[in-house]
Each structure stands twice: as structure tokens, then as C-alpha cells.
Amino acid sequence: MIEPIIVGLAFVAGLGFRRAGMPPLLGYLVAGFIAGGLQIGDAEVIHALSEVGIILLLFTIGLKLNLRELLAPQVWATASLHTAIVVPLTAAMLLSLPWLLPGVAEVETSVAWMLAFALSFSSTVFAVKIFDERGEGAALHAKIAIGILVVQDIFAVSYLVLSAEHAPSPWAFALLGLPLLRPLLAFFLKQAGHGELLVLFGIAVALGSAELFDMLHLEAGLGALLFGVLLSNISKSVELYKSLINFKDIFLTAFFLSIGYSGLPSGEMLLVACAIGLLIFLRPLIYFLLLLTFRLRARTSLLVGLSLFNYSEFGLIVAAMAVKGGQLPAVWLTTLAVAMALSLFVAVPFNTHVHLLYGRLASRLQKLERSELLIQERPVDLGDAEIVIFGMGRIGSGAYEYLSQHYPNKIVGVEESADKALKLRLSGVSCVPGDASDRDFLERADLHKRKTILVSLTNHSENIDVVKMLQHLDYKGKIAVVSRFPDQQEELISLGCITFNLYAEAGHGFAERVMEEMS
Template identity: 85%
Template structure:
């Protein structure tokens, strides 16, 4: 079972980092190393829970995946070129360690290339967690980053299949018929309703598909990803995604804890971990240059590059295979575990303060952009709208519908998801694609012509960041923001905002609706 003390330590460590403005996952990493040091909890149980977390993560990515987006050059070509650039450089550093750090055991050239290939990947767990915490899951930079990670996952799965001791099962070819299961899965999804049956359905499909692929001697995570894709782009896929988010996050906590159980290296191997960790500093620069080449804005390129700033758990998987086969000394496994943890500690502060960092560097970075940007990166026009609604989810759409009755042709919605914005325009709703946290977008929005801005984004921290950005840009109109809890409402009122507490005032809205119907 899970040691209660370990759960408590993870909570306190996560809370401590959150209080200083850092993501709690850094606390989970420290708790994991403490647990490994003091032998708290059962490492095997933690490992199983972390595997469930990764499976649910890949399944939920599949639910939101658009395969056509992976065909964009800025995704698959960028991922490929990054691999071509980074792998030889990392291999050269690994082979040179023997002369740079005396006492380090020499490794075979083939093993060095294998480790360099594994270290070329970034952590899907980290990137998705960062985007979720910032409420940017539907933004263009998040889609590009996730697309690159999925292409890397395809590279990783291909490698594991080719290097596996067991070839895929002869029955594996039957998996080509998986698209035939889509109607059945969609029917069951619709029948599951909105409660615990929906959650059970999602868990069963995610874990069952992973086990199915494992039985076929294929990568289990690939099965979860593909079954998520089978259920994507249907009405209830978004609801299923939201119902699994909290479960996914809880199990992913176990993943960060599990890293600490690999232990700490000693002596020179700790220096090796520091050298390997230093290599990640080049990674955002490579991504930044490649994405600029594909006509993306400097801001988008920076956000993507920093989200891919660290090492992936795949490196540990490859290292474990090499250790088990006798190709690599066991000390390398703990060395890579520490290198991955250090890379996370390096990446988190950059990603936490990325928007303020871009604000300081915007003028210089924008000079590096191509003259002709991609269509989705070009400035949008808010027209003559006097009221702007950021976030066209259920709340934003409802506000648009109500206000348009009183202020026709004076309202425009801004939505991060290009697909969703397009559907709204086809339905006759005035909506453009844009990111409310994008300083460039707001600077070009002629804010002095807008009387009121409504903010109803994914989470409270994102709403607060947008309010701060509007105030930094000297916006003088009214700002109305959605809140869900009393402490959030008080914070927004203190910032001078009009705020509506969804939970506290839902009954009032319900009564108003009844009175309207009664005439």
C-alpha cells in the first residue's frame, strides 16, 4: 500500500512550492527523492500508479488530438530536424566524458548513440502539466508542442518495437481493424451518461487498450493514445476528457514521486548528471530557430521551445533496457534519473515566468521573425466591437448570446481554439481566434476603443494574468471576470474588476430564468 507519510510529504512539499509561486510538481520530485532515501512506501506500487498516470495522460491526449495537425511541417519536420541536430551532439558529449571526467567508465559507442537518441525526447507529462496549469491547452503553441511530442512518441515506440526482445505478436496485424471499433465505442460513450459510469468507461478503455497492446508485444501507451483518437471529435469526448483530468493528475503525481526511487548517484556520476543536464539549455534555442524558420511568431516559438526544455521518461526506459541486457553499468540509470530531475528544475522557472520574460524580450525577438507569417499567426481585427469576450466556452457563449440582444453588432468573442472559433463563425457568431494572454495580440487589439472586456478563461490564475496584462497595457475600460470561489472573488474585486461568482449566484440566475418564462 502507499505509505501515508509519503502522501503527506508530497502534499507539504507541493504546497510549499505553490506558496512561492512554483508548480507543485517540483515538490513531488523532492518528496520522491526523500522517499527513496528513507525507503518510504512501496516502490513497486508507486511505479504501477505512475504507469496508470502515463496511460491516462496519453489517452486524454488522444481525445483532443487532430491527426491532420501532425502533418503540418512545423510539427513533424521540426521534430525530425531537432533529432538530427541533438543526437550527434549528445553522443559526442557522452563519448568525451571519459577524458573530461577521469574515473568515469568508458561506454561503447553504440550505447552512447542509444542514450543520445533517448535523451533527445522531451517529457510529455511535464508539457501537458504546464499547459493545464496555465490554462493554455487549446492555444496554438500548446498544439504545436503536443504535436512534436507525439511525433517523438512515434519515434520512441518504433525504436522500442525494433529493439524489443520479443517481436510483435502475429495477431498484431488485427489492430489495423481498430477503426471498425469506433462506432461501438462512440455508442457506449453516449450511453455512459454523465456520472461515474462515464469515468469508469474512460478508465476501462484507457487501461484496457494499454493491456491489449502489451499482450501484442507493442508499447502499451501507444494503445491508450490510439483508442483516445478513436473517441476524439465527438460531442462527449470533451466531457470525457474533463471527467478524467483529476484522476490523471493524481496518478501523475506518482510518476514524479517514482523518479526519486532510482536513487542518487555518487562521485563522478553526479558530475555526469550535471553535464547532461546542462545540455538541455541548448534545446529551446534549437526549437526556437527551427520554428521561426517555419514562419511562426517569436512568441509561439519561445513558448514551444521552453515547454520542451527537459528530458523525457523515455530516457529512463531505454537506460533500463541497456542495464538489463548488460550493455550499460547500473549507475547510469540513477545518473539519468537525476539528470531528468535536474532538467525539470531548470525548466520550471522558465515556464513559470515565460510571459513576463517575453514581455521584456519581445522587441528583440520579433526582429527575428520571418516577414510572411503563417496564416494562423497573422494579426486579427476586432473591428468596431465595444465589448470583447475572452473565452467562448459555455460561460462566454452564454454571455455573448445575452449581451447581443442588448448590444447587437457591438460584441466579439475571442477563442484560443481555431477549430472552435471557425464553428462559431459558421453558426453566425462573431468570433476570432486569439490568445488573451498574448501580449502581441492585446497590443494590436486597439484596446482604447473597447468599453468592456469579459474574461472567462479555463482557470482563475489565467484570468488573473490576463487582468494584470490589461492593466499593464493601461486599459481604461471595465473588466468583468468569472470567479468560482469566495477567495477568487475577493482577489478580483481587489484588482478593480467586476466579478460574478458562478457557484454563489447560480441560484439567482436560475430564478431569473424561471421568472422570464412565467412572464
């Protein structure tokens, strides 16, 4: 059982960092080191809960994964080239430690290469958490980053299979028939309804698939990812994803707590952890240059690179295997845990203020772009529309349908998911792919032509960022924004926005609909 003091400690630390304008996950890391240092709680229970969090994370990634996106060169080639560049650099640094830090024991060549391979990966947990908090899960840069992480996961699983004590079970070949289960899984998903059975179904499939792969001596997380893919692009897969988000986030809190339970290294190895942590600054630069080479914009390249600006939990897994096999001293496990924690502390501020950072560097970075960009990176035309709707989810689409009756041919929707934008266009909706939080997009949108902009994005913080960016670009028209809670509504009103509170005014909209049908 988890002691209440750990939950309270995580809450207080997370709240403190949130009040300071930082993501709560940094607070969870601090709470983990405090709890580990004071030996509060059961480390094995925390670790077990963190594994559940990672399994749910991979399952939800699978639910939204488009396998075709992994075949894009900017995904698989970038991941491969990054590994080919970073591994030798990291191995060279590890082998040079006795010269860089006199007194540090020499690292065996084989161990250095193994650790360098493990340290070449970035944290899937961190990237998904950051994108969720910024409401950018469907944006192009998020899809590219997640795709790179999935390719890295494939590298990781291949390594674990090759280095495992037991070869995969002969029954593993039966997994080639997994696609045959898709109709059955889709049937049960439909029968689960919309309540707790839907959540229970998702958790059961995620944990059950992980256990199945573990029994076959395969990586458990790979099972969760693949079963998520099996359920993707089904009518209820989006609803299942949304129903599991909060559960995933709660269990992932245990993951960040568990890092602290590895303990703190000695002073000597703490210097090693810092040296490894400094090496992380090369990562976003390498990603940035590689992605520019594959004809992505500077903004996309920067956002992807900074989201991968950390070390992965996979490094701890490899280190634990090496310690168990006697290839690595146990002190390296805590050293890598501290290095990973340091990389997260470095990455969070950059990702928290990434849009502000790009705004300051945009003119310089854009000079590095290729002359011919990918099709999905080229500017889109909003035409002569006087009303623009950012976010074509249920609310945005409903607003479009209503307003188009009164202002025909004067409305355009903007949707960050290119696939969804295409589906809407095919259904007769005037919609273009675009990211409302993209400063470049807004600068090219001929804002002086637009009389009203409706903002209905994933979360409140993203809506606020878009409003402030529009005002900074001196937009003179009316801005209408969706809110969900009274404090959000007050903040938007203070910014001069028209605001609609979904919960408070839902009854009014319901009554209007009834009156329309009665008349």
C-alpha cells in the same frame, strides 16, 4: 499499499513549492528523492501507479488530438530536425566525458548513441501539466508542442518495437481494423451518462487498450493514445476528457515520486548527470530557431521551446532496457534519473515566468521573425466592437448570446481554439481566433476602442494574468471576470474588476430564467 506518510510528504512538499510560486510537481520530485533515500514505501507500487498515470495521460491526449495537425511541417519536420541535430551533439558529449571529467569511465560508442537518442525526447507529462496549470491547452503553441511530443512518441515506439526481445505478435495486424470499433465505442460512451459510469468507461478503455497492446508485444502507451484518438471528436469526448483530468493528475503524482526511487548516483556520476543537465540549455534555442524557420511568431516559438526544455521519462525506459540486457552499467539508470530531475528543476522557473520573460524580450525576439507568417499567426481584426469576450466556452458563449440582444453588432468573441472559433463563425457568432494571454495580440487589439472586456478563461490564474496585462497596457475600460470561489472573487475585486461568482450567483441566474419564462 502506499504508506500515508508518502502521500503526506508529497502534499507538504507540493504545498511548499506552490506557496513559493512554483508548480507543486517540483515538490513531488523532492518528496520522491526523500522517500527513496529513506526507503519509505513500496517502489514497485509507486511505479505501477505512475504507469497508470502515463496511460491516462496518453489516453486524454488522444481524446483532444487532431491527426491533421501532426502533418503540419512545423510539427513533424521540427521534431525530426531537432532529433537529427540533438542526437549527434549528445553522443559527442557522452563520448567526450573522459576528457571533460577525468576519472569517468569511457562510454561505448553504441551505448552513447542509444542514450543520445533517448535523451533527445522531452517529457510529455511535464508539458501537459504546465499547459493545464496555465489554462493553455487549446492554444496554438500548446497544440504544436503536443504534436511534436506525439511525433517523438512515434519515434520512441518504433525504437522499442525494433529493440524488443519479442517481435510484435502476428495478431498485431488485426489492429488495422481498429477504426471499425469507433461506432461501438461511441455507443457505450453515450450510454455511460454523466456520472461515475463515464469515468469508469474512460479508465476501462485506457487501461484495457494498454493491456491489449502489451499482449501483442507493442508499447502499452501507444494503445491508450490510439484508443483516445478513436474517441476524439465525438459529442461527449470533451466531457470524458474533463471527467478524467483529476484522476490523471493524481496518478501522475506517482510518476514524479517514482523518479526519486532510482536513488542518487555516486559523486562521479552526479557530475555526469550535471553535465548532461547542462546540455539541456541548447534545447529551447534549437526549437526556437527551427520554429521561426517554419514561419511561427517569436512568442509561439519561445513558448513551445521552453515547454520542451527537459528530458523525457523515455530515457529511463531505454536505460532500464539496456541495463537488463547488459549493455549499460546499472549506475547509469540513477544518473539519467537525476539528469531528468535536474532538467525539470531548470525548466519549471522558465515556464512559470515565460510570459514575463517574453514581455521583456519581445522587441528583440520579434526582429528574428520571418516577414511572412503562417496564416494562424497573423494579426486578427476585432473590428469596431465595443465589448470583447475572452473565452467562448459555455460561460462566454452564454454572455455573448445575452449581450448581443442588447448591443447588436457591438460584440466580438475571442477563442484560442481556431477550430472552435471557425465553428462559431459558421453558426453566426462574431468570433475570432486569439490568445487573451498573448501580449502581442492585446497590443494590436486597439484597446482604446473597447468599452468593456469580459474575461472567462479556463482557470483563475490565467484570468488574473490577463487582467494584469490589460492594466499594464493602460486599458481604461471596464473589466469583468468570472470567479468560482470567494477568495478568487476578493482578489479580482481588489484589482478593480467586476466579478461574477459562478457558484454563489448561479441561483440568481436560475431564478431570472424562470421569471422570463413565466412572464
